[in-house]
Amino acid sequence: MKYTAKTRAIIACFVLTTCFTGFSARLAQLQIAKHDEYARLAAQKHIAKQPIYARRGRILDAHGEILADNEPLKTVVADGSLIPHPEKVAAAIADLLEIPEAELRETLTTPRKYLVVKAEVPEAVASQIAARMEQKKLKGIYFEQDFRRFYPNGEMLCHVLGCTSREHAGVDGVERSLDEFLRGQEGFRYIERDRTGKELVPYRGQERPARDGCNVRLTVDMGLQSILETELDAAYKQYRPGTAVAILMEPQTGRILAMANRPCFDPNHIVKDDATMKNCAIMNMVEPGSTFKIVTAAAALNDKAVTLDTMINCEGGRFSYAGKVLHDHGHGDHPNLCVADVLVKSSNIGAAKLAMKLGELRFHEYIRSFGFGEKTGIKLPSEISGLIHPPHKWTKISITRIPMGQGVGVTPLQMVCAMAAIANGGKLMMPQIVDTVFDCAGKPIVTFPPQMVRQVVDPATTDLVRSALKDVVSKRGTAVLATVPGFTVAGKTGTAEKSDPHGGYYHDRYVTSFIGFMPVKDPKFVCLVMLDDPKATAENLYGGTIAAPVFARVGERTARYLNMQPDPALLVPETQNLAVRLTKAGH
Amino acid sequence: MPRNNRLRSSPENSFPLKAIVQIVVAAIVAGGAGLTFVQYRNRSITSSGREIRRLEKELADLNNELETLRPRISQLASRTALQARLNDGFIKMVPIKQDRIVQMSLARETPMRTVANVSTQ
Numbered sequence: 001m002k003y004t005a006k007t008r009a010i011i012a013c014f015v016l017t018t019c020f021t022g023f024s025a026r027l028a029q030l031q032i033a034k035h036d037e038y039a040r041l042a043a044q045k046h047i048a049k050q051p052i053y054a055r056r057g058r059i060l061d062a063h064g065e066i067l068a069d070n071e072p073l074k075t076v077v078a079d080g081s082l083i084p085h086p087e088k089v090a091a092a093i094a095d096l097l098e099i100p101e102a103e104l105r106e107t108l109t110t111p112r113k114y115l116v117v118k119a120e121v122p123e124a125v126a127s128q129i130a131a132r133m134e135q136k137k138l139k140g141i142y143f144e145q146d147f148r149r150f151y152p153n154g155e156m157l158c159h160v161l162g163c164t165s166r167e168h169a170g171v172d173g174v175e176r177s178l179d180e181f182l183r184g185q186e187g188f189r190y191i192e193r194d195r196t197g198k199e200l201v202p203y204r205g206q207e208r209p210a211r212d213g214c215n216v217r218l219t220v221d222m223g224l225q226s227i228l229e230t231e232l233d234a235a236y237k238q239y240r241p242g243t244a245v246a247i248l249m250e251p252q253t254g255r256i257l258a259m260a261n262r263p264c265f266d267p268n269h270i271v272k273d274d275a276t277m278k279n280c281a282i283m284n285m286v287e288p289g290s291t292f293k294i295v296t297a298a299a300a301l302n303d304k305a306v307t308l309d310t311m312i313n314c315e316g317g318r319f320s321y322a323g324k325v326l327h328d329h330g331h332g333d334h335p336n337l338c339v340a341d342v343l344v345k346s347s348n349i350g351a352a353k354l355a356m357k358l359g360e361l362r363f364h365e366y367i368r369s370f371g372f373g374e375k376t377g378i379k380l381p382s383e384i385s386g387l388i389h390p391p392h393k394w395t396k397i398s399i400t401r402i403p404m405g406q407g408v409g410v411t412p413l414q415m416v417c418a419m420a421a422i423a424n425g426g427k428l429m430m431p432q433i434v435d436t437v438f439d440c441a442g443k444p445i446v447t448f449p450p451q452m453v454r455q456v457v458d459p460a461t462t463d464l465v466r467s468a469l470k471d472v473v474s475k476r477g478t479a480v481l482a483t484v485p486g487f488t489v490a491g492k493t494g495t496a497e498k499s500d501p502h503g504g505y506y507h508d509r510y511v512t513s514f515i516g517f518m519p520v521k522d523p524k525f526v527c528l529v530m531l532d533d534p535k536a537t538a539e540n541l542y543g544g545t546i547a548a549p550v551f552a553r554v555g556e557r558t559a560r561y562l563n564m565q566p567d568p569a570l571l572v573p574e575t576q577n578l579a580v581r582l583t584k585a586g587h
Numbered sequence: 588m589p590r591n592n593r594l595r596s597s598p599e600n601s602f603p604l605k606a607i608v609q610i611v612v613a614a615i616v617a618g619g620a621g622l623t624f625v626q627y628r629n630r631s632i633t634s635s636g637r638e639i640r641r642l643e644k645e646l647a648d649l650n651n652e653l654e655t656l657r658p659r660i661s662q663l664a665s666r667t668a669l670q671a672r673l674n675d676g677f678i679k680m681v682p683i684k685q686d687r688i689v690q691m692s693l694a695r696e697t698p699m700r701t702v703a704n705v706s707t708q
Binding site: 055069071122123127147150152153155156199200201202222226 | 648652665
C-alpha cells in the first residue's frame with residue numbers, strides 16, 4: 001500500500017500532534033494540578049529558614065560596669081548528604097573539634113541533612129575548621145551562631161545576677177526576673193540553596209531582622225559590692241557559719257547598693273541543683289532575735305503608749321509570764337530600764353512589756369505595717385514572704401517572745417527595709433535592685449523610680465528610736481564594736497537562738513546579726529550583717545562581737561568610697577584607738 | 588527518467604529550503620541572543636550574590652571578632668581580675684595610710700569649677 005505525500009504528511013502531523021498533546025497534558029498536570037505539591041517538595045529541598053541570632057541584653061552596675069555579657073560561639077553542624085567521604089572530613093577537622101577521628105568518622109557517616117557535631121565551639125576554632133575545609137575542598141560542614149553567657153566578675157554578685165540555661169533562658173536572679181527584657185527576639189530569613197548547598201543570595205525570601213535584648217542597669221554599685229563581699233568573706237572564713245548575708249541599702253530610696261551571700265557560686269560554671277545558688281537575703285526565713293526590738297519600740301512610741309523616758313520594770317532579769325520564765329541576759333542588775341535603755345541593753349523583758357502595753361492586735365498591725373509577712377516586691381525571683389502568725393493563732397507567751405524576735409520568720413531583706421524605715425523618717429520603701437532598662441539604641445524604656453509602700457510610723461517616732469539606737473553603738477550599748485571613727489552610727493545587735501527542726505531551740509547555736517545605719521543625722525546607707533550559726537567561743541557568740549565589727553569595717557570603707565564627710569569631733573582618741581585595735585585584731 | 592523529471596518539477600514536492608534555513612538561522616540567532624542574555628544576567632546575579640555573601644561574611648566576621656573581644660576586655664578589666672593582679676603583685680599599688688588622707692570640705696556657696704568653665708569675656 002502506497003501513501004501519497006499528503007497522506008504521509010497528515011499521518012506525521014497526527015502523530016506529532018498526539019505526542020505534543022500528551023506532553024501538554026502532562027505539563028498541565030505538573031504545572032497546574034500538582035503545582036502545590038511539587039512547589040512544596042522543591043521548597044523542602046532548596047528553601048530553608050535561616051535564623052538570625054539575637055544578642056541577649058547586658059547587665060550593668062549603677063556606673064555602667066559590665067556584669068553579664070555574651071561570648072559568641074559556634075555550633076558545628078554537618079549535612080551528611082553532602083559528605084561523600086566522611087573519612088576525609090574526619091581526618092581534616094577531628095583534632096580541631098577535639099573528637100577522636102574514628103568517632104567523628106562514624107558520626108559523619110549518615111544520610112541525615114542536619115546533625116549537630118559539637119556545640120559551644122570558640123569562634124577561633126570555627127574559623128580554623130572553615131579554612132581547613134576550604135583548603136581541602138571539602139563540603140558538608142557548616143556553622144550556626146550561638147553564644148554563652150559570661151560573667152566577668154565570677155562569684156561576685158552571683159545571687160543577684162543569677163544564670164541562664166543552655167537554651168539561654170533566665171534561670172535565676174535578675175537573668176530570670178528580667179528575662180522578657182534581656183531575651184530579645186531572634187529574626188529569620190528564607191533562603192534558597194543550589195544543588196551544592198550554597199545560598200542563592202538573589203533569591204532570598206522574606207526576612208525579619210533580629211531584635212537584640214535590652215540592657216539592664218542595676219542599682220548595685222560594684223565598688224560597694226566589692227567592699228561588702230571582701231568583708232563578708234573574711235567573716236565567713238573566720239567564723240565558718242552555715243550561711244552569711246550582708247545587704248547595703250540606701251534608706252531614702254530603697255535602692256540596693258550591694259547584696260552578698262555566702263556560700264556562693266560561679267555563674268560561669270553552673271552545677272545542677274547547687275544549694276549554694278540560694279539567695280539567702282530573700283529566701284532564708286530566720287528568727288531575727290533582738291534586731292526585731294526596733295519594731296517593738298517604734299510601735300510603742302508611735303502609739304504614745306510610752307515615751308523614751310518611761311521606766312519599764314525589768315523584773316530583775318527574770319519575768320514569769322503564762323507559766324514560762326523570760327530571762328534577760330546579763331542585765332539582772334538593772335531592775336528598771338527606760339525605753340531607750342531597753343534597746344541599748346537589749347532587754348527581752350523590756351521589749352515584752354512594751355508589746356504588752358500595745359496589745360496583741362495593735363502589735364500585730366505594726367509588725368505587718370513594717371512589711372513583715374509579705375514580699376518586699378524586689379525584682380528578684382523566689383522571694384519568700386516570711387511567717388507572721390495572726391494574733392488568733394498566738395500562744396499565751398507569744399506576746400512576750402515575738403517582741404524580742406522569736407516566733408516570727410523574716411527574711412534579711414525585710415529587716416533591712418524595716419531599719420530603713422526607721423532611718424528615713426518612717427517610710428517603708430520598696431527595695432529596688434533594677435534601675436533602668438535600655439533598648440539596643442541606649443534609650444531608656446523602663447525606669448524604676450523609688451516607691452514608697454506606706455508611712456509606717458511618724459518621723460518624730462523615728463527620731464526617738466534613732467537616738468536610742470545611736471546609744472546602742474556606744475560603750476553603754478551592745479554594739480561598741482560597730483563604731484566607725486568620725487561618724488555617728490545607729491544600730492541594733494541580734495543574737496537569736498537557732499530553732500531546732502525537731503522542736504525548741506538549740507542553746508549553743510545562734511543567728512548573730514547587726515543592722516545599722518550612718519550617719520545618724522542624714523543616713524546614707526543601712527547595712528545588715530547576719531551570720532547563721534557562726535563557730536566561736538561561747539563568750540564571743542553575740543551579734544555585737546561577731547557581726548558588729550564587720551559592719552564597722554564595711555561602714556568605714558563605704559564612708560570613704562562615698563566620700564562622706566567625717567565629723568572631726570568624733571575622731572576622738574578613744575575611737576581612733578578602737579579603730580587601731582580593730583585593725584590590729586585583723587578584722 | 589521522464590518520471591523522475593516529473594517528480595522534481597512537481598510543485599507538490601517543492602521544499603522551501605531557503606525559507607526554512609532563514610527561519611532556523613533567525614531562531615538560532617534569537618535563541619542564542621536570548622540564552623546569552625540569560626547567561627549574562629545569571630552570571631551578574633550570581634557574582635553580585637557572591638559579592639553580597641562575601642561582604643556579609645566579612646561584616647559578620649568583624650562583628651564576631653568584636654563580640655569575642657568585648658567579653659575578653661570585660662574579663663580583663665573586671666574588678667575580680669584586677670584584684671587578682673593586685674594580689675599577685677603585677678600591679679604595684681601602695682596603700683594610702685590613714686594619716687596621709689586629707690578630707691577637703693568645700694564651701695557650698697562656691698562650687699568647684701574647672702578653669703575652662705570660667706568665662707574669659
